[in-house]
Amino acid sequence: MRAVRIDSLEDQDRAFSWEDAESVRPLERRPFRFIWSLMREKFAGRFALMVAAVVAGQAIEAFEPYALKGLIDGLTAASAGQPVEGIGIVGWFVLLLGIWFFGIGMYRVYQVVDIYTSPSIRALAQKRMFGWLMGHSHTYFQDNFAGKLGQKIKQGANAILGIIEIMMFDMIRTAVLLAVAVVLLWTAAPAFSAFLMAWAVLYIAVSGWLARHCFRLSEQMSEAVSTSSGRIIDAITNADLIRGFARIAFERSFLGHWINAERFRSRRLRWYLVVMRLFQMASIIVLLGVLVWVALDRTLAGTMTVGEFTLVFTLGFQISNTVWHLSDRLLSFFEELGTLSEALDLVSAPHGIVDAPGATPLVVTEGRIEVRDLRFSFPDGTKVFDGLSLTIRPGEKIGLVGRSGAGKSTLVKLIRRQYEPQGGAVLIDGQDIATVTQESLNAAIAEVPQQPGVFHRTIGENIAYGRLGATQAEVEEAARQAHAHEFIARRPTGYDTVVGEQGVKLSGGERQRVAIARALLKDARILVLDEATSALDSESEHLIQGALWTLMQGRTVIAIAHRLSTITGMDRILYVEGGRIVEQGSHADLLALGGRYAALWQRQSGGFLEAAE
Numbered sequence: 317m318r319a320v321r322i323d324s325l326e327d328q329d330r331a332f333s334w335e336d337a338e339s340v341r342p343l344e345r346r347p348f349r350f351i352w353s354l355m356r357e358k359f360a361g362r363f364a365l366m367v368a369a370v371v372a373g374q375a376i377e378a379f380e381p382y383a384l385k386g387l388i389d390g391l392t393a394a395s396a397g398q399p400v401e402g403i404g405i406v407g408w409f410v411l412l413l414g415i416w417f418f419g420i421g422m423y424r425v426y427q428v429v430d431i432y433t434s435p436s437i438r439a440l441a442q443k444r445m446f447g448w449l450m451g452h453s454h455t456y457f458q459d460n461f462a463g464k465l466g467q468k469i470k471q472g473a474n475a476i477l478g479i480i481e482i483m484m485f486d487m488i489r490t491a492v493l494l495a496v497a498v499v500l501l502w503t504a505a506p507a508f509s510a511f512l513m514a515w516a517v518l519y520i521a522v523s524g525w526l527a528r529h530c531f532r533l534s535e536q537m538s539e540a541v542s543t544s545s546g547r548i549i550d551a552i553t554n555a556d557l558i559r560g561f562a563r564i565a566f567e568r569s570f571l572g573h574w575i576n577a578e579r580f581r582s583r584r585l586r587w588y589l590v591v592m593r594l595f596q597m598a599s600i601i602v603l604l605g606v607l608v609w610v611a612l613d614r615t616l617a618g619t620m621t622v623g624e625f626t627l628v629f630t631l632g633f634q635i636s637n638t639v640w641h642l643s644d645r646l647l648s649f650f651e652e653l654g655t656l657s658e659a660l661d662l663v664s665a666p667h668g669i670v671d672a673p674g675a676t677p678l679v680v681t682e683g684r685i686e687v688r689d690l691r692f693s694f695p696d697g698t699k700v701f702d703g704l705s706l707t708i709r710p711g712e713k714i715g716l717v718g719r720s721g722a723g724k725s726t727l728v729k730l731i732r733r734q735y736e737p738q739g740g741a742v743l744i745d746g747q748d749i750a751t752v753t754q755e756s757l758n759a760a761i762a763e764v765p766q767q768p769g770v771f772h773r774t775i776g777e778n779i780a781y782g783r784l785g786a787t788q789a790e791v792e793e794a795a796r797q798a799h800a801h802e803f804i805a806r807r808p809t810g811y812d813t814v815v816g817e818q819g820v821k822l823s824g825g826e827r828q829r830v831a832i833a834r835a836l837l838k839d840a841r842i843l844v845l846d847e848a849t850s851a852l853d854s855e856s857e858h859l860i861q862g863a864l865w866t867l868m869q870g871r872t873v874i875a876i877a878h879r880l881s882t883i884t885g886m887d888r889i890l891y892v893e894g895g896r897i898v899e900q901g902s903h904a905d906l907l908a909l910g911g912r913y914a915a916l917w918q919r920q921s922g923g924f925l926e927a928a929e
C-alpha cells in the first residue's frame with residue numbers, strides 16, 4: 317500500500333511548507349487587499365525587486381528617443397561640417413546600445429525573480445482559500461455546489477497572476493514612461509511637456525471612471541460563468557438521472573437559460589469595452605496628432621532641431637504603443653479582477669460556526685452525553701426540536717428510531733455541532749460543546765454515515781484516513797474486522813485500488829465497510845452509526861453486525877436505524893416523533909409496552925420496513 321502522503325510537493329520554496337496549509341486565517345474580501353496580504357506575508361522582497369526591475373527597465377528604455385535625438389543632431393552637424401556637441405556620435409551610439417542592453421536585461425531580471433514568485437503566490441492563494449473554505453459549516457456546503465467552489469479557488473488563484481502581470485507590465489510601465497516622457501519633453505520644449513501632462517491626467521481620470529463600470533460588468537459576467545458551470549457540473553453529476561427520466565431535451569433547455577445569461581452579460585461587457593477603446597484610440601490620435609503637428613511646425617520654422625523632432629516623434633509613438641497595449645489588456649485585467657473578486661466573495665464569507673473565544677480542547681474521559689432543553693429550527697423555519705432533553709450514560713448504546721423526518725439525523729448533527737441550536741446545550745463529559753474547539757469535538761466522535769464519503773484515492777488511503785500514519789498491518793486488521801478485507805483482496809491491485817470519484821467503483825455495501833474500517837481505526841470514545849448497514853444484504857449485514865458489535869465495545873454509541881433488527885441488542889432504544897422522545901427502553905421493554913415501537917416491529921417483515929412506513 318502506498319504511504320499516505322499529504323505533502324508530496326517537492327518544491328523547496330518556503331511558501332510550500334505544510335505548516336502554511338495548517339494555519340487558517342480570515343481572507344481579505346477585496347481583491348487588491350487579498351493580493352497585498354499574500355505579498356506582504358512572504359513575497360515583499362521579491363515583489364519590490366520585480367517592481368524595481370520593471371521601473372528601471374522602462375525608465376532606461378524611455379531614454380531611447382533621447383539618445384536618438386543626440387545621434388541625429390550629431391549626424392546633422394557632422395554632415396554640415398560643423399563640430400558635434402556633447403558626447404559625440406560614437407558616444408550617442410554607445411549610449412543607445414547601453415539602453416537596449418540594460419533595458420532588455422532588466423526585464424530578464426524581472427522574469428527570473430518572477431519564476432520564484434508567481435507560482436508560489438498562486439499556491440499560497442489556493443492554500444489560503446482552501447483552508448478558509450474548509451472551516452465553513454455543514455450548511456454552507458449544502459448551499460453551494462462543490463464543483464463551483466473548487467473551480468472558484470482555482471480560477472481565483474490563477475487570476476492573481478494575470479492581475480499582477482498586467483499591473484507590472486502594463487500599468488507600471490505606462491506610468492514610468494509617461495513620467496520620463498514629461499521630463500524629456502521638458503528639455504525639448506516645456507509646452508510639449510505641459511500638454512503631455514494635461515493629456516495624461518485627463519486620460520487617466522476618464523479611463524479610471526470608465527474602468528469602474530467595466531469592473532462591475534465584469535463581476536456580473538464572472539458570476540454568470542460560474543453559475544452556468546455549477547449547473548453544468550450538477551447536470552453531469554446526475555447524468556444517469558437525466559437519462560433515466562428521458563430528460564435530455566429538458567436539461568438542454570434548462571442549461572440554455574443559464575448559458576444565455578452568460579452570453580448576454582459577455583456581450584454587454586464587450587460592447588462597453590468597444591466604447592472604452594474608442595475613447596482611448598481617439599485620445600491617442602489627438603495626442604500624437606498635436607505633438608507631431610506642433611513639432612513639425614517648429615522644426616520647419618527652425619526653432620527645433622531635427623533631433624528634437626525625432627525625440628518628440630519617437631516618444632509620442634512609444635507612449636501611444638504602450639497606452640494602446642494597456643487598453644488592450646484592460647479586458648483581461650477586469651475579467652481577472654472580477655473572477656478573483658467573485659471567488660473571494662464566495663469563499664471569504666465569515667464562518668457560520670466558529671470556536672468560542674478561548675475555546676479549549678474537549679477532554680473525553682467517559683463519553684457521557686447530555687442534551688439539555690435543546691431547541692432547534694432550520695433557517696427556513698422548519699422546527700425540529702422544542703426543548704429536547706436526554707442523557708446518554710458513558711458506554712451506553714442507544715438506538716434512535718422513528719419515522720422519516722422525525723429529527724434523528726438532526727439530533728446527531730447537533731451533537732456533532734454541525735448546526736448551532738437556538739437554545740439549550742449539548743454537554744460531553746460535562747463540557748458544553750459550544751465552548752470546546754470544533755477540531756477536538758470532531759476528533760472525539762467517529763461516525764459511519766448513511767452515505768459515507770470516499771475519496772478518489774486508494775482503498776488503503778481511504779481506510780488509513782481514520783488514523784494518519786497507521787501501518788499496513790493496522791489498516792488490514794481494521795479491514796478484516798469490518799469484513800472488507802475479503803473484497804479488497806479479490807481486487808487485482810488490492811489496497812492500492814483507486815476507488816473512483818465518490819467511490820463509484822465500490823458497491824454501496826463495500827463503501828460502508830470501508831467507512832466502518834475507517835471508524836475502527838479512528839478509535840474514538842463516541843460512535844455514531846447512521847444507518848451504517850443500510851446498503852448491505854442480509855448476509856453481509858449479519859457479518860458486519862458482529863464487527864460493529866466489536867467496534868461498539870467500550871464506547872458510547874448512538875445508532876440511527878430504520879431496520880429495527882439491527883438495534884435490538886442496544887441498551888436503550890429511543891422512539892422519536894416530531895422532535896420528541898415518545899418511547900424509550902430496551903427492545904423487550906418496548907415490545908411489552910405495545911406502543912409505536914411494537915407496532916413498527918410488527919409491520920417490519922424480513923427486517924425491512926413496509927411501504928406504509
Ligand SMILES: Nc1ncnc2c1ncn2[C@@H]1O[C@H](COP(=O)(O)OP(=O)(O)OP(=O)(O)O)[C@@H](O)[C@H]1O
Nearest residue numbers: 694695696698700719720721722723724725726727
Ligand atoms: N437543511 C434543511 N433545511 C430545512 N429543513 C431540513 C433540513 N434538513 C432536514 N430538514 C427537515 O428537518 C426535519 C428532520 O429531518 P431529519 O433529517 O433529522 O430526519 P430523520 O429523522 O433523520 O429522517 P430520516 O430517517 O429520513 O433520515 C425534516 O422535516 C426535514 O425535512
